[in-house]
Amino acid sequence: FEGGVDTHGGGIFLNHTQTYLSDIVLIRNDADEGGGMYVLSSTITMEHSRFQDNTALGAGGLHCEGSASLLTLRDVEFRGNSGGTASALRTSCNTTLVDVVVRGSTSSGPDALRIEGLTTARGLAVLRHPGNGLRLVSGRSDISASILADLGGTGVIVEPLADPNSQLANLTVVGCADSGVDITELPLSVQRSVVAFNGVHGVSGQFSSTQPN
Numbered sequence: 001f002e003g004g005v006d007t008h009g010g011g012i013f014l015n016h017t018q019t020y021l022s023d024i025v026l027i028r029n030d031a032d033e034g035g036g037m038y039v040l041s042s043t044i045t046m047e048h049s050r051f052q053d054n055t056a057l058g059a060g061g062l063h064c065e066g067s068a069s070l071l072t073l074r075d076v077e078f079r080g081n082s083g084g085t086a087s088a089l090r091t092s093c094n095t096t097l098v099d100v101v102v103r104g105s106t107s108s109g110p111d112a113l114r115i116e117g118l119t120t121a122r123g124l125a126v127l128r129h130p131g132n133g134l135r136l137v138s139g140r141s142d143i144s145a146s147i148l149a150d151l152g153g154t155g156v157i158v159e160p161l162a163d164p165n166s167q168l169a170n171l172t173v174v175g176c177a178d179s180g181v182d183i184t185e186l187p188l189s190v191q192r193s194v195v196a197f198n199g200v201h202g203v204s205g206q207f208s209s210t211q212p213n
Helices: none
Strands: 007-008 012-015 018-022 025-027 030-033 039-040 044-052 063-064 068-078 089-091 094-098 101-103 111-115 118-124 126-128 132-136 141-151 156-158 166-178 180-189 195-196 203-208
Touching: 063 068, 068 089, 132 141, 156 166
Parallel strands: 007 030, 012 039, 018 044, 025 044, 039 063, 044 068, 063 089, 068 094, 068 101, 089 111, 094 118, 101 126, 111 132, 118 141, 126 141, 132 156, 141 166, 156 180, 166 180, 166 195, 180 203
Antiparallel strands: none
């Protein structure tokens, strides 16, 4: 899927459907929201695929919207995408991320990933992004066994509306120009993680059970 232009989902727009996608490449698509793909109120599993050089005013790679939506990404790479709200992924869906890699973003916006719903991530890697890596806006998030490195902003930002039962565990957050982890007004568990060589703070804000190096 290459060179598509639309208001929602320059490459693919999925609306009220159940779909399995594998070995898909979405490249140089453009949209207002979801430059590569836009998902609304659907159940989507995507594996072994790549979003590359997609652009949007909102989320450059993929935008998933709707609390009834279920999104699973497994072995998916986001490379060189650009967006105003998130370069790679913005989701308010029930989302599972396994072995997802974000690298080389050129986003005009602040975040690589913007999470606004129930999310579980394991094996996530965010590398060489000019802004922040991961922003947890609302909902419960369990992020484990993941790495955020060489970022122009903060590695992980946890906003006040995020679920206080969210957990960050077994993370490596290194080489961020600002803080490694910024927890603004929410007590949160950060466990068995390495947060080091960041520009401002390792972990800032309210947190518990923290073991950064």
